[in-house]
Amino acid sequence: MSEIRLDHVSFRYGPKEILSDFSLTLPGSGVTVLRGPSGCGKTTLLRLLAGLERPASGRITGVSPGETAFLFQENRLLPWRTVEQHLTDVLPRDRRREAEGWLALTELTGEENTYPDALSGGMERRLALARCLALGGALYLLDEPFAGVDPQRAARIMEGLKRLPVPVLLTSHESNILSLAHRVVDLEGPPLRLLGEIKEP
Amino acid sequence: MEWRKTGKKLISALLPPAFWLGAWQLCAFLVDLHVRGRGNELLLPYPATVLSALVRLAGTPAFWGTVLATLGRILAGMVLGTALGGLLAALTFLSHWADRLLSPAIRVIRATPVVSFILLILLWTGRDRVPVVISALMVLPVIWGNLSRGLGETDPQLLEMARAYRFSAFQTVKLIYLPSLRPYFLSAVTTAMGLAWKSGVAAEVLCLPRPSVGTQIYNAKLYLEVPDLFAWTVVVVALSLVLERLLRTLLRSRKGGVSHE
Numbered sequence: 043m044s045e046i047r048l049d050h051v052s053f054r055y056g057p058k059e060i061l062s063d064f065s066l067t068l069p070g071s072g073v074t075v076l077r078g079p080s081g082c083g084k085t086t087l088l089r090l091l092a093g094l095e096r097p098a099s100g101r102i103t104g105v106s107p108g109e110t111a112f113l114f115q116e117n118r119l120l121p122w123r124t125v126e127q128h129l130t131d132v133l134p135r136d137r138r139r140e141a142e143g144w145l146a147l148t149e150l151t152g153e154e155n156t157y158p159d160a161l162s163g164g165m166e167r168r169l170a171l172a173r174c175l176a177l178g179g180a181l182y183l184l185d186e187p188f189a190g191v192d193p194q195r196a197a198r199i200m201e202g203l204k205r206l207p208v209p210v211l212l213t214s215h216e217s218n219i220l221s222l223a224h225r226v227v228d229l230e231g232p233p234l235r236l237l238g239e240i241k242e243p
Numbered sequence: 244m245e246w247r248k249t250g251k252k253l254i255s256a257l258l259p260p261a262f263w264l265g266a267w268q269l270c271a272f273l274v275d276l277h278v279r280g281r282g283n284e285l286l287l288p289y290p291a292t293v294l295s296a297l298v299r300l301a302g303t304p305a306f307w308g309t310v311l312a313t314l315g316r317i318l319a320g321m322v323l324g325t326a327l328g329g330l331l332a333a334l335t336f337l338s339h340w341a342d343r344l345l346s347p348a349i350r351v352i353r354a355t356p357v358v359s360f361i362l363l364i365l366l367w368t369g370r371d372r373v374p375v376v377i378s379a380l381m382v383l384p385v386i387w388g389n390l391s392r393g394l395g396e397t398d399p400q401l402l403e404m405a406r407a408y409r410f411s412a413f414q415t416v417k418l419i420y421l422p423s424l425r426p427y428f429l430s431a432v433t434t435a436m437g438l439a440w441k442s443g444v445a446a447e448v449l450c451l452p453r454p455s456v457g458t459q460i461y462n463a464k465l466y467l468e469v470p471d472l473f474a475w476t477v478v479v480v481a482l483s484l485v486l487e488r489l490l491r492t493l494l495r496s497r498k499g500g501v502s503h504e
Contacts, residue, residue: 094407108409118404122422131418132408177408 044104051100061085064234073203073210075220078229084213085115088183092109111124112183113174117166119158125169126154132177147202148172163190175222184212193218264290288470296470313456317443320378323473328386336394353384361446370450377446378439385435429494433487440483
């Protein structure tokens, strides 16, 4: 995939300016971690890339909204669907067998028939991640995928993400996740500002 | 331990009805005392008198036909009202204009005294159809109101998820809207069931279709057979409560609003 570019993008929530004439180029492969204080605009940046928000001005190139898979900051699970159904619901009929692989990657094998209310907080997060991965697309946008997930397990899942053929953009604060990423982008805000980029740590 | 638990449960279940039966017995006794045995049956019969009237009625072959006929009318009204209420809720949710047009009309139906409807519809249609139409008319606004509120309160985060995860319209309805509506629907049908019985039997009393519980209530009043009046009322209350309980268990037995494949 070609690189993803934000050119002079502005966006505001009511009176609050989140992005102001913001430009950034992101690589079209590998796992990139966005790091920055909470509330700096990382989530808004991901939502813009996912096409859930429209920039007031500027343009985004290299990605079209219909081909991203976005992991919301909240789990947004369906209490009336089992773990496996969460995945098969987003998979086309002929690809439902892939659910197994995504459950293995997120270490949820064996929980196929469990309902969300019987899962722990970390497991719920991993289920939300598994569903997003199953949805698939040309770019994964993961907002805090490892919130509540224990560090060793998060590191193993991170290794799995690095083997995916699709670029991954995720936000995280955990230092062990940052150390495993292909690239780390340092941000500050709001309004969102690029502090620096560490390549291949 | 098991024994004591069941015993406790039994006592807590039986205590309230026993209390009210006792209160009824006491009141009947006081009335009896006041009129000194000269026809307290006309004012407030004893529970035992009502029970014996009920047993006498239940022994007649016409009783069950009467109960079934009324049950059929109420259920038909329930089904009709629920279907129409659901349809209108979907319509007013989907279209702003349908909402502007229909919502005031449904509110007017809700506020109109039920007897006005009964007498009007008696003029328009046959007496046999009135209880069905009346029950449906009382049920419709309740179902519509609850489902409309439920649709409006569907979690916007889940709906955004459905959009972002490329759910089809069918999937969004089946996986998000219907399961979210379940508690609203449950509370609506249980409320509506009580209303359907009350209004349906009132319509029967005024229109006298045969056979019907309403006609029997009317006759009991006409001939001052107050124990019979009580007995038929007990039948209606019992049927209403049993059906409400049945609906509750039926709708609660499954998780969410859709079957598990």
